[in-house]
Amino acid sequence: MxxxxxxxxxxxxxxxxxxxxxxxxxxxxxxxxxxxxxxxxxxxxxxxxxxxxxxxxxxxxxxxxxxxxxxxxxxxxxxxxxxxxxxxxxxxxxxxxxxxxxxxxxxxxxxxxxxxxxxxxxxxxxxxxxxxxxxxxxxxxxxxxxxxxxxxxxxxxxxxxxxxxxxxxxxxxxxxxxxxxxxYDIDRQNEIIATVKEIEATAVTLRRQAEGHRSATQDVLLQELNIPFAHNDNVTYFFKSGAEKQTIWFNVFPDEIADRMQYLFYHPRFEALDRFTHNYRTASLISICTTPIIRGEQPSYDEEGDVTVLKTIDLKNGYIDYESALRVSADFFEAHPNAQVQRGDILVASTGYVSLGKVDVYDRDEPAIVDGHISIVRVNENYNPYFLAYFLRSHLGQLQFEKWFTGSSGQIELQPPDLAKFIVPACGTGNGYVSIEEQNRIAERVAEQLERARELESLVRAKWQEAKERFEELTTI
Known part of the structure; x- marks a missing residue:
């Protein structure tokens, strides 16, 4: 302005x-x-x-x-x-x-x-x-x-x-x-539109390619782990859309009821998690953490502050938008040690439709904190945090967000004790385990897919800008 x-x-x-x-x-x-x-x-x-x-x-x-x-x-x-x-x-x-x-x-x-x-x-x-x-x-x-x-x-x-x-x-x-x-007369208007649409069509094509690379990342991870999963671009999750989008009927026997009385907790789609735990070595998320899983703090923002504060809007489920992040003072940072993050921490958006379930890794050495809508997961040296982030973004990870979230009417959240119950591939050697070397290799391959997606997304933005500038050239008076 x-x-x-x-x-x-x-x-x-x-x-x-x-x-x-x-x-x-x-x-x-x-x-x-x-x-x-x-x-x-x-x-x-x-x-x-x-x-x-x-x-x-x-x-x-x-x-x-x-x-x-x-x-x-x-x-x-x-x-x-x-x-x-x-x-x-x-x-x-x-x-x-x-x-x-x-x-x-x-x-x-x-x-x-x-x-x-x-x-x-x-x-x-x-x-x-x-x-x-x-x-x-x-x-x-x-x-x-x-x-x-x-x-x-x-x-x-x-x-x-x-x-x-x-x-x-x-x-x-x-x-x-x-x-x-x-x-302008209608013919000139249509000529201008046709010229601009040619550029926009390229942007749309590039965007579809970028989306394809992003959606393929979960296929890459699950294929590398030899976990069968038929990718479906139309798969939806209640915690993302706020709607079931299908009519279903199923029953649960009394001796199978555990933890909570909520129909989503026993949804038939969670049989995929049962097969995962039956066929592979798994560990609970809390068992591989070096500190308890906790949420951040509600920030007191300071435009002249020196410390970055990350909110759910800054987690892009593939990268962190540091440029748009707000700031807090050094005093606020020091006063809230539990909200402080370190390089390699896994940050999990834990509230709200759409936002809940976004996962990113803090990859900087500069001091930063997270707000109260983000959970901090700090894992031990036997686990690659990027590998775990990719797993949590995969279908098997998103199913667990679907299973464990609580709340309704838009006010949904994932409590730290429930996030702690998530299951992930266990680190180790031998059949069914995933060694740290294997985690590193898989994470690198997924990162290559994401980097290609980011390159295409950059081209998409450039094409939209080109279309806008071309329109402005043709309408200059």
Missing amino acids: IAETSNYYYSTPSWMEGNRLDFVFHHPELEPVRRFRQSDAVVPLISVVTRPEYGLSKSGLPEGSVGFLNVQHLTFNGEIFFEPPTYLASCDEESLLREGDILIARTGHTLGKAALITARYDGFTFGSFCLRFSILPNANFSNEFVTRFLNSRMGQLQILMLKSGSGKYNINAEQILDIRIPN
Whole structure:
């Protein structure tokens, strides 16, 4: 934001003030935006789209009959990513999205990001932090062109100029209708879209390849361990989606009931864990730890702090996002030794749908702590922490998160005593054991797959950026 990155003093004559007196609206750095808006080659959105409508003031549920989109589902490249899936039991017909509608975030960290409703999301509804509009019947404009322009630099700069509020910014229907877009004929719009789509198609192909490499990592690990598992890209876990997504019936005999009275604990899919313990040498997670498994502490953040604090959002299930991590003071760090992490510690996200079950390894020597939603697993020298992290991410590891989590209605968690009961391959020599040398070899092979996935993901980001820049070149006025 301009106000956060620069110190300015400037004045404006009274005839320039219009109906806005705020700092950003008249900022000198936005002069190119003002010239664009005054050009004869642009038109206001009010002449192109229907009046924006606000979404429903409801909270999405893990299950329901109507898909529910909110700001968290809108991505910065204009796509919709329906994770975590949320639903409503029902809604009025007029609140349903239709193919061709445009959805834009009006507040929150994705403020101003727009997405086109495709056939995939026809019949969904949307939350109150979004606005919905569509192209007017008599407007000679492409909804794809309008959506892309809103996400372009000039579109986003206009939103920066027009938004209102302090602390928590928002943009309302009138402000959206005041956005200006290039007044190109429909043929030129379609030519621009076709050019950009060629670049985006490459990004989508590369992304699928990257996803393939990531999903193949669990196949590599289980194959190396000679553990049969037919990989299924459609496999789902209740603790990730909040829904069973199938109707099942099974029974449990009284003498088989142990530990807890909860149907997921006895799900037939856990027979895979029984076969694993029957056919292979295993150890409980706590038995190979050098310290008790514990959670971190709720941080007291300090923008000028010297110590990194890691949260579940920083665990990416393949790497740790240190760049986005917040900070705490050295005093806070020293006062909470149990939350401190060391190189080689396995960090396990232990709360919340979607986040629960993410596993990463702390790989730095710098001091750091974790918050209260992450469990710290510190294993002995007979185990490669990366090998164990890969195992916990595999199907056999994720099944154990499925079995041992507690809670409902979105407030789910995995308690340290239950994480301690997880079973992992036992270290040793002989049939059924996995030596440290074998762990190192398998971990290295899995790491190669992940590195290739990261390389492809870097290319994906570059292609999306190329598509965005090409669109902006073609729409420069």
